[in-house]
Amino acid sequence: METMQVRWKEGTGWGVLPEGAASADGVLVFGDSPYFRSEACYADLRRMFPGAHLFGCSSSGSVFGTEISDGDVVASAFKLGRSSVRLASVMVDAATSSEQAGRQLMDALQADDLRHVVVLADGLQVNGSDLARGLNSSGVPVTGGLAGDGTRFGKTWVMADGPARTGQVSALGFYGEITIKSGCFAGWEEFGAERLVTRSAGNVVYEIDKQPALDLYKKYLGELAAELPASGLRFPLSIQQNKSERPLIRTLLAVDESAHSLTFAGDVPEGYLCKLMRTDLDGLIESAGLAAQAAHSAEARSQGLCLVVSCVGRRLVMGQLTEDELEIVQDTLGDGTAVTGFYSYGELAPFSDVMLCQLHNQTMTLTSFYE
Numbered sequence: 001m002e003t004m005q006v007r008w009k010e011g012t013g014w015g016v017l018p019e020g021a022a023s024a025d026g027v028l029v030f031g032d033s034p035y036f037r038s039e040a041c042y043a044d045l046r047r048m049f050p051g052a053h054l055f056g057c058s059s060s061g062s063v064f065g066t067e068i069s070d071g072d073v074v075a076s077a078f079k080l081g082r083s084s085v086r087l088a089s090v091m092v093d094a095a096t097s098s099e100q101a102g103r104q105l106m107d108a109l110q111a112d113d114l115r116h117v118v119v120l121a122d123g124l125q126v127n128g129s130d131l132a133r134g135l136n137s138s139g140v141p142v143t144g145g146l147a148g149d150g151t152r153f154g155k156t157w158v159m160a161d162g163p164a165r166t167g168q169v170s171a172l173g174f175y176g177e178i179t180i181k182s183g184c185f186a187g188w189e190e191f192g193a194e195r196l197v198t199r200s201a202g203n204v205v206y207e208i209d210k211q212p213a214l215d216l217y218k219k220y221l222g223e224l225a226a227e228l229p230a231s232g233l234r235f236p237l238s239i240q241q242n243k244s245e246r247p248l249i250r251t252l253l254a255v256d257e258s259a260h261s262l263t264f265a266g267d268v269p270e271g272y273l274c275k276l277m278r279t280d281l282d283g284l285i286e287s288a289g290l291a292a293q294a295a296h297s298a299e300a301r302s303q304g305l306c307l308v309v310s311c312v313g314r315r316l317v318m319g320q321l322t323e324d325e326l327e328i329v330q331d332t333l334g335d336g337t338a339v340t341g342f343y344s345y346g347e348l349a350p351f352s353d354v355m356l357c358q359l360h361n362q363t364m365t366l367t368s369f370y371e
Contacts, residue, residue, distance in 0.1 A: 001078055001079065001080060001081065001178075001302070001303055001304055001305065001369065001370060001371040002020060002078065002079040002303060003076065003077065003078050003079075003303055003304070003305050003338040004018030004019070004020060004021060004024070004076075004077045004078075004338075005018070005064060005065075005074070005075065005076045005077070005338055005340065006018055006021075006048075006075050006077075007064055007069075007072055007073065007074050007075070008031070008033075008035065008041075008044075008072055008073040008074075008075075009071075009072045010033070010035070010071060010072070014044065014048070017048055018077070020079060021048050021049055021077060022048075022049070022050055022051065023051065023079055024049045024051065024052040024077035024078060024079050025051070025052055025053070025078060025079055025080045025084070025085055026052050026053045026055060026077070026078055026080075026085045026172065027045060027049050027052045027053070027054050027055065027056075027075050027076065027077045027078075028055060028056055028075070028076045028077075028078075028305075028307065028340055028341075029045060029054060029055065029056030029073060029074070029075045029076075029159055030056050030057060030058075030059045030062040030063070030073070030074050030340065030341065030342040031056070031058060031059060031062055031072060031073030031074065032058060032059045032060065032061065032062060032070045032071060032072075032148070032149075032150055033071050033072055033073055035073060036056075036058060036073050036157065036159075036164060037058070037157050037163075037164050038163070039163045041073060041159075041163070041164070042054065042159065042162060042163040042164070045075060048075075049075075049077055052077060053085055053086075053087040053160075053161055053172065054159055054160070054161055055087060055118075055120065055159065055160055055161075055170060055172050056075075056120065056158075056159045056164075057120040057121075057123075057145075057147035057148075057156065057157060057158045057159065057164075057342065058123075058147045058148060058149055058155075058156050058157040058158075058164065059147070059148045059342035059343055059344070060148030060149065060150050060151065060312035060315065060342070060343040060344065060345070061148075061150075061312070061315055061322075061342065061343035062074040062341075062342055062343075063308045063310075063326060063339060063340050063341040063342060063343075064076075064339075064340065065326070065330065065338070065339050065340075066323055066326040066327045066329075066330050066339070067323065067326070068315070068322055068323055068326065068343070070150070074340060076305065076338055076340035078305050078338075078369070080178070080371065081371050082176055082177035082178070082371050083115075083174060083175055083176035083177055083178035083371060084174075084175045084176055085172055085173060085174055085175070086109055086172070086173045086175065087160055087161055087170065087171070087172050087173075088104075088105050088108035088109050088170065088171050088173070089105075089158075089160040089161075089168055089169065089170040089171075090104050090105055090168070090169050090170075091165075091167050091168055091169075092121075092122065092125055092126050092167050092168075092169055093167060097127075097130060098121075098126045098127040098128070098130035098131040098134065098169075099127075099130040099131065099133050099134040100134060101121075101126070101131060101134060101169045102119075102130070102131045102132065102133065102134020102135040102136075102137065102169070103134040103135075103137045104134075105117070105119065105134075105135070105169065105170075105171040106134070106135055106137050106138040106140065106171075107137075107138075108171075109171060109173035110138055110140075111173075111175060113175045113176050114138075114140055114173050114174075114175055115140075115141075115174050115175060115176070115178055115180060116140065116141050116142070116143070116173070116174045116178075116180040116367075117135070117140055117141070117142045117143075117144075117171050117172065117173050117174070118142075118143055118144045118171065118172045118174075118307065118367065119131070119135060119142055119143075119144035119145075119169065119170070119171045119348055120144050120145065120146075120147060120158050120160075120169075120170055120171075121144070121145075121146050121147065121158065121168075121169040121170075121348075122146070122147055122156050122157070122158055122166055122167050122168055122169065123146035123147040123148055123149065123156040123265075123344065123345030123346065124149070124153065124155065124156050124253070124345070125156075125166065125167045126146065126167075126169055127202065127203060127266070127267065128146055128265060128266045128346045128348065128359035129203070129266040129267035129358075129359045130267070131169065131348070131359070132348060132356075132357045132358050132359050135348070135357050136356050136357055139355070141180070141182070141350065141355065141357070142348060142349075142350075142357040143182045143307070143309070143348055143349045143350075143357070143365060143367040144171075144309065144347075144348040144349075144367075145309035145342070145344040145345075145346060145347045145348055145365065146265065146344050146345040146346035146347075146348075146359075147342075147344070147345065148312055148342060148343055148344050148345050149345075150312075151230045151233075151312065151316070153229065153253060153254065156345065158170050174369070177371065178369060178370070178371050179297050179369070179370045179371070180367065180368065180369055180370075181294065181295045181296070181297050181367075181368050182294065182295055182349055182350070182365065182366060182367045182368070183290065183291035183292060183293065183294025183295040183364075183365070183366045184291060184294075184347065184349040184350070184351060184360060184363050184364070184365045184366075185287035185288070185290040185291045185294070185363060185364055186249055186287055186360070186362055186363045186364075187279055187283040187284040187285075187286060187287030187288075187364075188236065188238075188249060188277040188278065188279040188283065188284075188362055189277060189278065189279060189283065190238050190247075190275040190276070190277050191275070191276060191277065191278055192220065192275060192276050193275070194273055194274075194275050195208050195209045195216075195273070195274050195275065196208070196209055196271070196272075196273060196274070197239070197268055197269065197270055197271065197272045197273075197274055198210045198270065199270060200268050200269060200270050202267055203250075203253075203263055203264045203265065203266055203267050203268060204256075204261050204262070204263050204264075205261060205262045205263075205264065205268050206259065206260070206261045208274065212260035212261075213260065213261055213262045214255055214256070214257070214259075214260040214261060214262055215260055217232065217235075217252075217255075217262060220235065220276055221235060228252075228255050229252050229253060229254050229255050230316070232251075232252030232255070232262075233251060233252065233311075233312060233313035233316050233317075234278070234313065234316060234317055235252075235276050235277065235278060236249050236250060236251050236252070236276075236277045236313060236361055236362045237249070237250045237252070237264065237268065237274050237275070237276060237277065238250075238274060238275045238276075238277050239268055239269075239272045239273065239274045240272060240273050241269075241271075241272055241273075242273070243273075246351060248266070248358065248359070248360065248361075249277065249360060249361045249362045249363065250264040250265060250266055250268055250361050251264060251265045251311060251312075251313050251345070251346065251361035251362055252264055252265075253265050253345065264361075265345055265346040265359070265361050266346060266359040266361065277362070279317060281317070281318055281321055281324075284314055284317065284318055284325060284364075285318075285321075285324050285325050285328060287363075287364055288310075288324075288325035288326075288328050288329055288364040289328045289329075289332060291329070291363075291364045291365065291366045292328060292329045292331075292332035292333055292366060293332060294366070295333070295366040295367065295368040296332055296333060296368070297368055297370050302336060302370060302371070303336050303337075303338075303370075304333075304336060304337045304338070304368060304369055304370035304371075305337065305338050305340070305368070305369045306329065306333055306337050306338070306339045306340070306341075306366055306367070306368045306369075307340065307341050307366065307367040307368075307369075308326065308329065308339060308340065308341030308342070308364070308365075308366055309341055309342065309344050309347045309348075309349075309365045309366075309367075310325065310341070310342075310343050310344065310347075310363070310364045310365070311343065311344055311345075311346070311347060311361055311362045311363060311364075312343045312344065312345065313361065313362045314343075314362060314364065315343050325364060326339065329364075329366065333368065337368065346359050346360065346361055347359070347360040347361070347363045347365040348360070348365075349363070349365040349367075
């Protein structure tokens with residue numbers, strides 16, 4: 001595998017085009033900029049990488065090696081030797097649910113030599129939990145994430161061989177002789193009393209312990225309640241069906257003052273146990289290192305690519321130290337691995353010892369690719 005990276009910045013445009021760009025097989029593109037959403041961005045990328053699948057999404061911060069940036073676009077191209085890629089897309093609307101979209105994508109990519117699928121989805125119109133259920137229909141490993149929009153929570157966009165669009169779910173399948181590994185770790189800890197979700201509908205929670213969910217959240221957040229929903233990213237919710245199940249983390253996306261409800265990035269079913277969560281910087285950075293160890297391969301001595309999908313909530317907590325989690329990833333994987341990715345509204349990945357893809361929040365999720 002050969003990799004190359006280039007970045008677009010306001011005022012200066014694209015940097016020097018890497019040698020070999022015209023022969024690239026795929027390009028991962030991430031950006032937090034109006035330019036990313038424009039037809040001009042796609043046209044420029046298509047001119048630079050004429051034979052490649054162009055695949056990416058809007059971000060809450062884009063990753064270029066060990067740097068995080070806003071207001072720009074990062075493109076990471078790769079050329080394959082013994083493997084290949086295919087791209088599929090589905091629009092989620094009234095006629096196509098998130099779960100159906102997942103199934104349709106896996107059906108479109110299915111083949112005997114399909115090794116892995118990376119999925120990028122609209123972060124606000126797609127139900128990540130339902131999407132994961134559909135993606136698990138074929139039994140092929142899946143990783144990816146939900147597109148971001150900073151802390152604005154307005155619209156999110158996905159690019160898949162065309163100008164970026166809202167409401168889109170896209171998947172890039174990898175076939176043939178390629179080594180792909182993933183790691184997914186959080187670094188958050190539960191605190192406070194264990195409670196019960198007593199009324200919810202999908203990803204909207206109305207009551208916890210028969211109390212209005214928003215009121216309970218505000219009680220815990222104190223002065224930070226005035227900054228909801230953004231401040232809620234610092235205090236995600238741990239949920240589990242029962243004590244024998246591994247907890248999942250859910251990030252707060254929106255609040256409804258009139259209904260006193262909370263909207264999360266994934267389903268929070270009635271009857272589930274829940275606890276608030278918090279973290280410290282050491283815990284987050286350590287979890288990034290654990291994810292990198294899980295994604296590390298013996299093939300890392302050759303050139304490879306690592307896709308980082310980390311939650312916007314982690315970035316808010318770490319602030320200027322966020323790049324520390326990228327540095328530990330780069331150090332673990334080595335200089336031969338090009339690192340790219342984005343800060344997201346949700347991460348799609350299996351736990352390290354479980355095949356099924358699940359929606360996570362507040363995790364560092366890595367996927368490494370080597371030939």
